[in-house]
Amino acid sequence: MKTIKFIVGLVSIIGLTFGISCSKSSEPKEAEVPPEKEVTVKVMTYNIYGARSGGIPDLQPLADVIKRADPDLVALQEVDKNTSRNAKHGDIAKKLGELTGMDYFFAKADNFYGGEYGDAVLSKLPVKEKKGFNLEVDPTLGGERRSVARIKVEKEGKAFYFLSTHFDHLGDERNRIKQSTDFVTMVKEFDLPVIGGGDLNARPDSETMRIVRTYFTMGCLNGNCSQPTFPSSGGDRTIDYLFYAPLDAFTPKQYGVYTWANKESDHFPVLAVFKIN
Structure with missing residues (x-):
C-alpha cells in the first residue's frame, strides 16, 4: 500500500513539474532586434580645369580618375557645355557621364565661349x-556669376x-562672402539633408569658410581640412571641400x-565616405 501511495505521489510531482515547465516554455519571448545595417555613400568633388586656355585636351584621363576613385556621386566644377573652347567635347558633363557610366546634370552659371559654363554632378x-x-556677385566688385x-x-x-x-576666384573676397552667405541662406530652405562639394576658392581660416561653417559641417575628419587640394603641381593650399548639413544627418x-x-x-580630387543616419 505504501508502495502504491509513493508511486502515485511521484507521478503527481512529475506531472506538476512538467506542467510548470510547459507553462514557462509557452510564454512569449521578447523579440531580438537585429542591428541596423550601416548605409554609406562615397562622394567626390573635382575641379576639372575646364577654364584653362584652349580647354580640356582629353576627357578620358578625367574619366579614368573618377572610375579609379569609384564614387557614388561626383561634384564637378569648371564644366563647359557646347563652347568653342571645348568644341570637340560638346556637353562635357554628358560625355563624362557616358565614359563613367553615371547619370549627369549640368547647371549653367553663364554664357561662355559661344556656349555655357557652370557646375555639374554625376551619379550612380x-x-x-x-x-x-x-x-550672384557683389555689385560693387563685379565678376562671374556662379551656379549650384x-x-x-x-x-x-x-x-x-x-x-x-x-x-568666385578673385583676390578680393567680397564676391565669395556674398556667395557663401547666399548659398547658406538657400540651402537652409531645402527640405532634405544635403551633401555638397565644391571649389570654394577659400582657405579654411577665411571669412568665406567661417560663413559656410555657420550651417555646414566639413566632411574632413575631426574638422581638420588642412591637406592641400591645389595646385596639383605641388599643393600649397586647401580650397576644395566636401560638407554636409544638418549635423546629425551624416557621419x-x-x-x-x-x-x-x-x-x-x-x-586634386577630394573623396569622402559618409554614413547616412
Whole structure:
C-alpha cells in the first residue's frame, strides 16, 4: 500500500513539474532586434580645369580618375557645355557621364565661349530630381556669376540632396562672402539633408569658410581640412571641400585628397565616405 501511495505521489510531482515547465516554455519571448545595417555613400568633388586656355585636351584621363576613385556621386566644377573652347567635347558633363557610366546634370552659371559654363554632378544612384541655382556677385566688385547643381538621390530608402558649386576666384573676397552667405541662406530652405562639394576658392581660416561653417559641417575628419587640394603641381593650399548639413544627418567615415591624380587637372580630387543616419 505504501508502495502504491509513493508511486502515485511521484507521478503527481512529475506531472506538476512538467506542467510548470510547459507553462514557462509557452510564454512569449521578447523579440531580438537585429542591428541596423550601416548605409554609406562615397562622394567626390573635382575641379576639372575646364577654364584653362584652349580647354580640356582629353576627357578620358578625367574619366579614368573618377572610375579609379569609384564614387557614388561626383561634384564637378569648371564644366563647359557646347563652347568653342571645348568644341570637340560638346556637353562635357554628358560625355563624362557616358565614359563613367553615371547619370549627369549640368547647371549653367553663364554664357561662355559661344556656349555655357557652370557646375555639374554625376551619379550612380537613381536621380529623382535635378535643379540649378545661381549665385550672384557683389555689385560693387563685379565678376562671374556662379551656379549650384543639385540632384535629389536615394540610397536604400534614405533620400538626400547632393550638390556642386564653385565660388568666385578673385583676390578680393567680397564676391565669395556674398556667395557663401547666399548659398547658406538657400540651402537652409531645402527640405532634405544635403551633401555638397565644391571649389570654394577659400582657405579654411577665411571669412568665406567661417560663413559656410555657420550651417555646414566639413566632411574632413575631426574638422581638420588642412591637406592641400591645389595646385596639383605641388599643393600649397586647401580650397576644395566636401560638407554636409544638418549635423546629425551624416557621419564622416573617411576623407582624403587623392594626390595620385596630379596630371589630369590643376586640382586634386577630394573623396569622402559618409554614413547616412
